Amino acid sequence: MLFLSSRRILTFSWQHFWRNIWLSLVTITIIVLTLFSLTTLILVNAIADYAVNSVKDTVDVSLYFDNAISEEAIKTLKQELDKIEELKEVQYITPEEALEQFKETHKDDADIQSALAELDKNPLGGTLVLSAHAIEQYPAVMEKLKELKADSLAEKIDYNDHQKLIERINNFTAKLRTFVLALSLVFILVAILTVFNTIRMGIYIHRTEIGIMRLVGASNWFIRLPFVIEGLLYAVFGCLVFWLVLAIALHFTGDWVNSFLAGINFDIRAYLNKNVLNILGFEFIIVAVINMISAAFAMGKHLKV
Amino acid sequence: MIELRNVSKTYPNGTEAVKRVTVHIKPGEFVSLVGRSGTGKTTLVKMLVAEEKPTEGRIILGGWDITRIRTADIPMLRRQIGVVFQDFKLLPRKTVYENVAFALEVAGYGKKHIKDVVPQILALVGLEPKAKEFPDELSGGQQQRVSIARALAHRPKILIADEPTGNLDSINTREIVDLLLKINSFKTTVMLVTHNREVVNSLRKRVIAMEDGKIAYDEEKGRYVL
Ligand SMILES: Nc1ncnc2c1ncn2[C@@H]1O[C@H](COP(=O)(O)OP(=O)(O)OP(=O)(O)O)[C@@H](O)[C@H]1O
Ligand SMILES: [Mg+2]
Numbered sequence: 001m002l003f004l005s006s007r008r009i010l011t012f013s014w015q016h017f018w019r020n021i022w023l024s025l026v027t028i029t030i031i032v033l034t035l036f037s038l039t040t041l042i043l044v045n046a047i048a049d050y051a052v053n054s055v056k057d058t059v060d061v062s063l064y065f066d067n068a069i070s071e072e073a074i075k076t077l078k079q080e081l082d083k084i085e086e087l088k089e090v091q092y093i094t095p096e097e098a099l100e101q102f103k104e105t106h107k108d109d110a111d112i113q114s115a116l117a118e119l120d121k122n123p124l125g126g127t128l129v130l131s132a133h134a135i136e137q138y139p140a141v142m143e144k145l146k147e148l149k150a151d152s153l154a155e156k157i158d159y160n161d162h163q164k165l166i167e168r169i170n171n172f173t174a175k176l177r178t179f180v181l182a183l184s185l186v187f188i189l190v191a192i193l194t195v196f197n198t199i200r201m202g203i204y205i206h207r208t209e210i211g212i213m214r215l216v217g218a219s220n221w222f223i224r225l226p227f228v229i230e231g232l233l234y235a236v237f238g239c240l241v242f243w244l245v246l247a248i249a250l251h252f253t254g255d256w257v258n259s260f261l262a263g264i265n266f267d268i269r270a271y272l273n274k275n276v277l278n279i280l281g282f283e284f285i286i287v288a289v290i291n292m293i294s295a296a297f298a299m300g301k302h303l304k305v
Numbered sequence: 306m307i308e309l310r311n312v313s314k315t316y317p318n319g320t321e322a323v324k325r326v327t328v329h330i331k332p333g334e335f336v337s338l339v340g341r342s343g344t345g346k347t348t349l350v351k352m353l354v355a356e357e358k359p360t361e362g363r364i365i366l367g368g369w370d371i372t373r374i375r376t377a378d379i380p381m382l383r384r385q386i387g388v389v390f391q392d393f394k395l396l397p398r399k400t401v402y403e404n405v406a407f408a409l410e411v412a413g414y415g416k417k418h419i420k421d422v423v424p425q426i427l428a429l430v431g432l433e434p435k436a437k438e439f440p441d442e443l444s445g446g447q448q449q450r451v452s453i454a455r456a457l458a459h460r461p462k463i464l465i466a467d468e469p470t471g472n473l474d475s476i477n478t479r480e481i482v483d484l485l486l487k488i489n490s491f492k493t494t495v496m497l498v499t500h501n502r503e504v505v506n507s508l509r510k511r512v513i514a515m516e517d518g519k520i521a522y523d524e525e526k527g528r529y530v531l
Contacts, residue, residue, distance in 0.1 A: 005413040212394055216455060217383035218411035220376065 005222060012226035016202045017233050023198045024234065030194045031238030032245070034187035034290075035283055039246070041180040042279055046271060048173035051264045055162050055169065060131045061141060063154040067095055067125035074126045077150060081130065084144050086137040093127040125155065135161070188290060195234060195294035199227050203298065227299055231291035239284050246272075306332040306463060306494045307353065312362035314348050322348040324518040325362070330496070332367075332462070335489045337505045338498045339529050340515035346498045349515075350467050354386055355379045367462060384412060387456030387464040391471035393448045395440040401427065401451050402436040408458040422458065430454045430484060446477030453484060457493075464488060467498045478504060505529040 017024050065074055074092065081090045093101070099122050106112040132141055138161055151157055203210065213223050250257070254269045261268065272279070307330040314323040323345040330336055338346050351357040352364060355374050363372045371382060395404050402423055409419045427433045430450040440448050449469055456464060466485060470478040482497075482504055489495045499505060505512055505528065512527030513520060522530075 008410055008413075208394070209396060212396060212407070213411050215383065215388060215394065216408035216411060217380040217459065219380045222411055222413075 009222065009225045009229065013229035013233060016206065016226055016230045019205060020198065020202050023201055027194050027198045027234045028237050028241060030187070030191050031234055031287055031291075032242045034184070034191045035238060035242040035287065037180065037184040037187045038283055038286065039242075039279065041177070041184050043268065043271075044173060044176050044180055046275075047261065047264070047266050048169065048177070050266050051169050051173075052166055054264060055166055056135045059135055059138065059161050060129055061138065061145075062158040063128040063130070063145075063150060064156045064158065065125040065127065065153070066155045067122065069125055069153065071126060073153070074128065077148070077153060078128060080148050081128065081150070084141065086132050086141050086144075087130055088133045089129075089131050091129040091131075093129065095122050095124050095126055098124040098127050128154075188286075191287070191290050192294050195231055195291050196298045198234075199231060199295045199298035202227060202230060224299055228292055228295050231295035232288060235284060235287040235291045238287055239280060243276075243280060306330055306334070306367055307496070308363075308365040309349075310363045310365075312349075312352065312359045312364060314345070314352060314357060315360045322518055323352070323359075326515075326518075326520055327362075328513060328520065328523070330494060332494055333489070333492045335486070335495045335508070335510045336497070337508060337510060337512045337527075337529075338496060338515065339500070339505055339512060340521070342500075344515040345518040346515055347467055350388070350465055350496075350498060353463075353465060354388055355382055380412075384459040385461050385463070387453075387459070387461040389449065389452045389456050389464075389466045389469050391468040393440070393452040395448060395451055395455075397440055400437050400439055401432055401443070401454075404440070404451055405454045405458055408455050412459065426454045426457050429457070429487075444477065445473050446480050449473065449477075449481050450484060453481075453488075457488070461493070463494045463496070465496045465498070468500065469497070470499065470501060470504070475503075482508070502529045 071094070078090055078092055081087065099116075102124065103113070103116060130141060132138055138159065142159060145151055145157065210223055250269055250272070257268050258266070307328070309326050309328045312323060312326045313321070315321050326345075326349065338349070340346055348357065352359050353366070355371055358374075359372060363370060365371070366382070366386070369382075374382060396407065399407060405423045405426060406419050409422065414422075424433060424436070427436055430453055432447060432450055432454065435443060435447060440451065443451070449472075453464075453466075453469070464485070469485075470481050473481065478501065485495050485497060486508075497504075509526045511523070511525050512529065513523045514527075514529070515521060
């Protein structure tokens with residue numbers, strides 16, 4: 001009996017959906033726009049995080065030593081530095097390696113190459129490159145370097161925290177994020193009102209039928225459930241349509257979109273492929289909740305026995 | 306079967322539609338409820354099917370006190386009382402068969418049960434040949450018979466007809482009244498609310514007359530004298 005009822009309720013929901021097809025299409029369109037906005041918000045967050053993280057990964061502190069300082073002295077210091085727990089890695093670069101690196105970086109610069117060729121002795125000293133576990137730990141690391149008097153031993157300490165760049169990325173994405181979030185909230189509000197209105201219309205269209213259902217003893221949930229499921233149908237169709245359109249659009253324009261993000265190596269298709277289930281699930285839950293809450297409100301007064 | 310004890314109904318706007326009515330209707334009885342317009346007949350019917358709650362007094366149907374019935378129990382009550390109205394309240398896009406089956410579908414009955422029961426009821430009201438037609442292809446009397454068939458779908462012990470012949474000519478009226486009598490002959494308690502003097506006088510059954518929300522008289526084999 002429960003099985004039969006659920007089939008009949010589904011049939012009713014489907015009828016509600018079709019008899020009101022234009023409003024149903026409008027409702028689905030609004031839900032698709034809401035999903036577009038939500039997905040943009042998710043992508044902006046993902047791209048911003050990705051960009052900031054890839055910048056953060058390149059942050060390190062380099063200690064350059066005069067070539068008069070012996071390898072022994074540098075290695076002793078390295079042993080001290082290895083004990084600093086904030087540090088993930090302390091890398092020793094020998095003067096020879098440093099020179100190789102230098103040659104490699106400037107291999108296209110003829111002036112530098114010829115200048116180097118004239119040298120009979122390596123002008124570079126050893127280098128220690130320190131990387132911390134997290135970017136927040138660098139100020140503490142700098143403190144400890146002072147305590148260890150490393151700053152007097154080294155000829156030069158180069159701490160490039162890319163603070164300016166990170167700040168610029170954060171500032172830009174924060175504004176974008178606020179804008180897209182506000183847009184999403186507006187769309188969510190519009191979606192709530194649209195679903196509310198659609199279900200209200202549905203109840204109005206079916207008022208005779210509802211009256212008769214009551215008259216002949218249909219239970220309350222039998223009358224109400226079709227409207228709740230109608231709301232769910234909008235959520236399901238909205239998600240299907242949006243992701244279908246998104247997949248098709250990215251199939252044709254993905255390379256073009258990625259070209260904007262080339263600087264940070266972010267591949268939008270790969271990201272979406274990897275996270276599609278999470279994002280879709282999250283979005284479906286949001287849209288389903290919007291729909292069911294609106295349906296509940298729309299029924300509130302009108303469907304009391 | 307139907308017991309009203311000191312029942313009063315005052316609508317929220319202050320209208321006192323029913324005033325301290327006490328009635329007892331036995332199982333299998335046929336009762337006509339008569340009275341001028343606005344004397345509270347429909348209000349009484351609405352209280353019997355829990356569409357309105359009495360302000361005072363108690364209502365007991367077949368031993369079930371429905372005075373303070375819970376919302377969740379109302380569908381059960383409505384499956385035990387069939388009601389028909391002057392405007393047949395049929396679904397225009399459903400056939401005769403489907404209109405009757407609808408009452409069983411929304412109550413969760415299976416296809417097989419519906420296939421067994423609906424033709425029987427249509428035969429009872431004499432509409433079997435019209436099963437596939439739509440309401441607007443039928444006469445008023447036939448439409449009212451569909452509405453009665455639907456009210457009987459749950460095999461209720463009580464059938465209430467609130468001015469079922471209000472929209473019908475005298476031939477169709479006679480047919481509907483005969484049908485109600487036939488249903489009554491199968492031990493269903495029937496309450497007929499009507500303005501029709503001729504019908505009431507020809508029935509020679511119990512008559513309850515209302516005047517200004519109160520019972521004016523209540524007589525076995527009564528007549529419509531107001
Ligand atoms: N929902 C309501 N709210 C307020 N007053 C109402 C309501 N329904 C009915 N009334 C009033 O209650 C009184 C009784 O109405 P009711 O419909 O019971 O009369 P009735 O005997 O069925 O009349 P009729 O023969 O015309 O159908 C009338 O004065 C009517 O205006
Ligand atoms: Mg009335």
